[in-house]
Amino acid sequence: MAEPTHHLTAASLAVGYSPSRPVLTLDDLAIPTGRITTLIGSNGSGKSTLLRTIARALDPLGGVVSLDGDDIAHVPRRQLATILSLLPQSPTAPEGLTVRQLCEFGRHPHRGFLKRSTDADRTAVDNALAAAHLEELSGQRLDELSGGQRQRAWIAMCLAQQTPIMLLDEPTTFLDIAHQLEVLDLLHELNRTTGTTIVMVLHDLNHAAQYSDHVIAVADGGVHSRGRPAEVFTTETLREVFDVEAVVIPHPVTGAPLCLPLPRASNAAAPNAYSRQTGASNL
């Protein structure tokens, strides 16, 4: 895909739902083009709100999100939808759709008013279904699928949209470990083969560390730290962002940072110290 590269940035951004109480403010944000960026942070830290604001699903309370230097609020919505797609956290679809019909909706922004689908549309849908390994399920109805299959169907819809930027809010929730990895591998492959810019929210820190080029940690209403996984995943960051004590070691096979949280009461290392301490303080 010879897509032109697009740059997503933001300046003096305030995001949230009530103007008097922004959930998150940040001075500047630059999403690395052609890379995988992951937003991490505790529940309610505003990472989803930030993602929705970047996707123009939510208007910023202050500041601007820019696409190639232009305020996205001024980019025509349909045009924006050919550049940027968003997979929300718990998406809802029209009743009774099949997997293929869902994917066909991804072609909507590319089609003119009352235009029928073209060969290019059909190819895009076929490719999206193939990439998400859904060819055999394409005639199946969405409500008959398992959680993992349904999530792949939604991702396939975003793939069919063929946007150079994809935003995904917790694409691995409700999936078992094998399906989580399947989804992440799919996104990684997409990024490496087509140069698609991916921004996602993930809860699993080790997945974030393994699959991201760039990590943004949000806490206390702002960006705590950002950078390569090895720069962000440190004992201090984990303590300050998530309020957990953890050791960070390199993954024995991949070398990515591996976060190993310690049980709450056992800041002292020895197992018998752990049992003694909890016994003393809690009982």
Added chain:
Amino acid sequence: MSMILKSGRPRIPRGTSLRGRRLTGLIAVVVLVIVITVAGICVGAVPLAPAQVLDGLAGGPNAFIVQEYRLPRVGVTLLAGAALAVSGLLLQAAVRNPLASPDVIGITKGAALGAMSATVLVPAAAQSWAIPLGIAAGASVVTAAILVLAGRVGSRGSTLALVGIAIAALAGAGMQYLMTVFPQKSDQAMVWLAGSAYGTNSTDVALLSLWLAACLPVVISCTRLLDLSAFGDDSLSSLGHAPTRVRMLFVITAVALAGGAVATVGGIGFLGLLAPHLARTLFGSRPAWLVPASALLGAALLSAADLAGRLIALPNEIPAGIVAAVIGGPYLLFVLIREARIRG
């Protein structure tokens, strides 16, 4: 009808036969509309044979009954029924609630309040223009209020429905106030409250046809957006549409359709709820089928209700709106009970 009783979703096998069966169903509904139309022209205080009707159409001895009385009446109920059904369908999509309809959300009541105000406050000579004006004003004020208030409290579907219910209650109170203050006009007011096709003439048919024809292009745009609007707001915006604007388009179109219907037949309730629900049960939820099926079923239902109202208490008439409520109320309860049972 047994198919409706069994399940909320059409139990039609997947594949090529689906389209064929839906097409057959749609043809059956068209035939039903034609049968009701013919019956509506033949049946009444003076029964006419189909041959006499044809003769009347050509200017024969029954020309007055056929052309000035029966034909306009059937025409108006068909058009108003279709308009109310599509209006209900669009409102249901806008507020994401299958129980929304122009009467539930306050549009019918607002329009009827406007019409009633015109009836009691404006001298009889000026009423021919004051009543449509009153309807437009009433419907617009209610819609503006719903949209502004919904903007304040958030434009999510359920809040829009609740705001509409509150406004419907206010408009209802306004109508009852007018009835108490002007008891001598309450007979006319009752027609706006209940809805009736009594006394409609060929001008009504012409005006309503023109109005609905003017609405048609917007209805087609809405049909195209109907599928998309069932996506969540974030997906809808990801696919290139502003959710609030889509909802606004649906609401305004629904008001235009319902307003036209109210202007000719008064405040008919339940139809906007009944027809789309029946259409969804029979034809599924793809808009290309749903919109025409709802319109046809709405036309058939209102026309049949009017016909029944003319027959049940001969030589007196029961307003079509009351017949619709008598059929619609139990149907709604039946739907609610069945859905409760399906969900266990």
